[in-house]
Amino acid sequence: MPKKIIQNFNIEFLSILDENGKADSKLMPKLSNNDIKLMYELMKKTRIFDEKALKLQREGRLGTYASSLGQEAAQIGSAYALDKEDFIFPSFREQGVYLLRGMPIDQYLAYWRGDERGMYSTKKVNMFTVTIPVGTHMLHAAGFGWASKIKKESRVVVTYFGDGATSEGDFHEAMNFASVFEIPLIFICQNNQYAISVPVSKQTKSATIAQKAIAYGMYGIKVDGNDVFAMYKSTKEAVERAKKGKPTLIEAFTYRRNDHTTSDDAKKYRNDKELKQWDKKDPIERLKKYMITKKLWTKEYEEELDRKFNDEMDEAIKKMESIEDPKKEDILNYVYAELDENLKEQKEELK
Amino acid sequence: MKANLVQAINMALNQEMSKDKSVILLGEDIGIDGGVFRVTEGLYQKYKDRVFDTPLAESGIVGTSIGLALNGLKPVAEIQFEGFIMPALDQLISHASRIRNRSRGAFSVPIVIRSPIGGGIHALEHHSDSPETYFVHTPGLKVVIPSRPYDAKGLLISAIRDPDPVIFFEPKKIYRAFKEEVPEKEYTIPLGKANIIQEGDDLTIITYGSWVRETLKAVEGLKYSIEIIDLRTLKPLDVKTIIDSVSRTGRCVIVHEAPKTLGLAAEIIAIINEKALLSLQAPIERVTGYDTIVPLPKLEDYYMPNTERIKKSIEKVMNF
Ligand SMILES: Cc1ncc(C[n+]2csc(CCOP(=O)(O)OP(=O)(O)O)c2C)c(N)n1
Numbered sequence: 001m002p003k004k005i006i007q008n009f010n011i012e013f014l015s016i017l018d019e020n021g022k023a024d025s026k027l028m029p030k031l032s033n034n035d036i037k038l039m040y041e042l043m044k045k046t047r048i049f050d051e052k053a054l055k056l057q058r059e060g061r062l063g064t065y066a067s068s069l070g071q072e073a074a075q076i077g078s079a080y081a082l083d084k085e086d087f088i089f090p091s092f093r094e095q096g097v098y099l100l101r102g103m104p105i106d107q108y109l110a111y112w113r114g115d116e117r118g119m120y121s122t123k124k125v126n127m128f129t130v131t132i133p134v135g136t137h138m139l140h141a142a143g144f145g146w147a148s149k150i151k152k153e154s155r156v157v158v159t160y161f162g163d164g165a166t167s168e169g170d171f172h173e174a175m176n177f178a179s180v181f182e183i184p185l186i187f188i189c190q191n192n193q194y195a196i197s198v199p200v201s202k203q204t205k206s207a208t209i210a211q212k213a214i215a216y217g218m219y220g221i222k223v224d225g226n227d228v229f230a231m232y233k234s235t236k237e238a239v240e241r242a243k244k245g246k247p248t249l250i251e252a253f254t255y256r257r258n259d260h261t262t263s264d265d266a267k268k269y270r271n272d273k274e275l276k277q278w279d280k281k282d283p284i285e286r287l288k289k290y291m292i293t294k295k296l297w298t299k300e301y302e303e304e305l306d307r308k309f310n311d312e313m314d315e316a317i318k319k320m321e322s323i324e325d326p327k328k329e330d331i332l333n334y335v336y337a338e339l340d341e342n343l344k345e346q347k348e349e350l351k
Numbered sequence: 352m353k354a355n356l357v358q359a360i361n362m363a364l365n366q367e368m369s370k371d372k373s374v375i376l377l378g379e380d381i382g383i384d385g386g387v388f389r390v391t392e393g394l395y396q397k398y399k400d401r402v403f404d405t406p407l408a409e410s411g412i413v414g415t416s417i418g419l420a421l422n423g424l425k426p427v428a429e430i431q432f433e434g435f436i437m438p439a440l441d442q443l444i445s446h447a448s449r450i451r452n453r454s455r456g457a458f459s460v461p462i463v464i465r466s467p468i469g470g471g472i473h474a475l476e477h478h479s480d481s482p483e484t485y486f487v488h489t490p491g492l493k494v495v496i497p498s499r500p501y502d503a504k505g506l507l508i509s510a511i512r513d514p515d516p517v518i519f520f521e522p523k524k525i526y527r528a529f530k531e532e533v534p535e536k537e538y539t540i541p542l543g544k545a546n547i548i549q550e551g552d553d554l555t556i557i558t559y560g561s562w563v564r565e566t567l568k569a570v571e572g573l574k575y576s577i578e579i580i581d582l583r584t585l586k587p588l589d590v591k592t593i594i595d596s597v598s599r600t601g602r603c604v605i606v607h608e609a610p611k612t613l614g615l616a617a618e619i620i621a622i623i624n625e626k627a628l629l630s631l632q633a634p635i636e637r638v639t640g641y642d643t644i645v646p647l648p649k650l651e652d653y654y655m656p657n658t659e660r661i662k663k664s665i666e667k668v669m670n671f
Contacts, residue, residue: 202404
């Protein structure tokens with residue numbers, strides 16, 4: 001018996017909008033001018049949120065914060081392809097997704113200021129809370145999607161995570177469950193090429209993250225994460241696949257242009273040259289170039305957006321800072337549905 | 352030299368690595384970055400082939416540490432924050448702690464797991480916890496929490512040389528809080544030996560980690576003669592020092608940041624009950640974190656023990 005090849009695999013890379021703002025018309029997804037403008041606006045809004053949050057942190061008005069600079073297309077392009085009822089499990093860098101979903105900005109900021117109440121509204125926008133332990137929440141997403149399937153809901157579940165998270169065992173268990181139980185789930189890995197100081201080349205020897213899907217009998221695709229159209233299209237297709245019980249892994253190839261968080265100093269482990277290269281691939285600039293050729297962008301429009309989003313942010317910051325402080329008893333009130341005798345006693349002590 | 356906690360730990364790692372080629376370091380961001388708290392700063396440059404940035408996988412870090420140790424190396428693994436040790440609990444509780452027993456001594460697991468611990472730095476969720484009880488509760492693990500740079504160096508060297516798995520928790524709040532004289536020469540502090548920080552006859556306060564300093568602050572200016580014990584090692588516990596002291600003073604307050612239920616204080620009270628009950632002149636008080644999730648920064652201070660709560664407990668015990 002000769003040795004023979006019994007399985008063959010290919011991994012596709014999808015890119016539609018190039019760095020000069022030229023779109024491949026054959027691949028271009030169906031999007032109205034209004035859709036395109038909305039996506040642009042959401043990306044701008046995310047960028048402005050990020051700038052303001054970083055500034056607040058520097059001024060001591062916010063706690064540790066993880067910037068989304070450079071990842072706006074990966075977030076907005078994908079989340080824009082979802083229905084309101086679709087449910088999202090983010091990690092901790094998904095500002096864009098929260099904003100798109102209409103999470104109240106003052107509350108989202110309050111969370112990063114160290115106030116648990118800031119997470120309360122997540123449920124109303126069909127999103128889960130921020131999850132800090134890397135890689136753990138994909139299993140929750142799998143369970144959520146599994147329930148949707150058991151309950152015969154038509155919604156799809158999406159989870160966002162980083163390249164580092166793909167090293168955790170939970171990630172692999174989540175993909176396996178999703179595939180085995182035919183769960184309507186989309187895994188979106190924002191491969192921003194770093195997990196704090198560790199480059200993706202030291203994280204995995206897989207040539208792509210997308211191909212990790214193959215091992216679980218899932219479809220995986222690598223996408224230009226700085227191309228909002230490619231992100232939209234690949235997610236839209238994944239939604240269709242999910243509805244047939246076929247989960248997808250999307251690797252959004254992008255770059256974390258800021259420090260890991262405000263507690264990090266990326267100069268220790270990466271050079272300016274690399275950073276500059278990615279500055280040039282800015283996802284917002286790229287879409288803007290496209291819009292200019294389509295006459296969807298003017299200077300006045302841009303100024304108007306800047307004004308609008310800056311005002312909105314300033315308003316939200318004011319609101320966040322004028323919220324009354326949480327009650328100290330709150331530290332005990334949410335441990336269980338009801339306080340047990342022990343906690344009642346501790347509550348007395350706390351007074 | 353004058354060193355803070357970070358520098359003292361770095362010194363211990365450096366000295367043990369230069370002396371013993373079987374000592375290796377592994378963990379997330381411990382290489383070029385020097386660790387998120389810079390504890391391993393410079394060690395990658397010096398010992399390139401023995402310092403490893405691992406993939407982001409705590410179970411992987413601890414599980415492979417076990418294998419490395421089984422094959423003769425002495426891994427000192429860093430878990431970036433105590434909150435992220437949880438994925439590795441399976442490896443610690445199901446294996447690291449049991450292998451000596453399972454193999455009737457044929458195999459052993461001389462690993463050290465270093466991790467920052469505790470709150471007080473206004474961090475994100477899972478960055479301020481005090482999970483020491485899980486490990487103290489696990490037969491086969493040793494647990495160390497230094498309270499000062501001098502001890503940290505001597506204890507870490509002992510931990511690295513110890514034949515069994517040691518969880519070495521570093522109170523992150525005092526990583527850079529103060530410096531003290533830390534000899535450059537090599538020295539060890541035995542595991543399982545508490546330190547009497549201050550002698551006294553009226554009352555014994557038992558604490559560890561960052562709460563040693565807070566306790567010292569709390570007793571400043573009080574009219575009682577107070578003995579303060581810094582446990583340094585939580586497992587094995589220095590029962591003799593505790594019992595000798597409490598038998599003499601007859602009064603005791605225990606301070607820790609971990610939640611109250613099944614916190615270390617509960618065990619210490621039980622031991623005192625067993626061995627020195629009749630010396631007690633007042634019920635023992637404990638000042639601990641509440642039985643809840645450590646709050647985010649806005650409410651974090653309410654969770655923590657503090658000098659006021661310590662003082663209140665002292666008065667209660669003294670005026671019983
Ligand atoms: C289980 C766990 N281990 C370690 C950490 C500390 N930590 C926070 S973010 C991070 C890197 C995450 O990298 P990646 O998954 O690529 O996401 P990115 O931050 O790049 O978006 C690490 C190690 C954590 N939060 N959770």
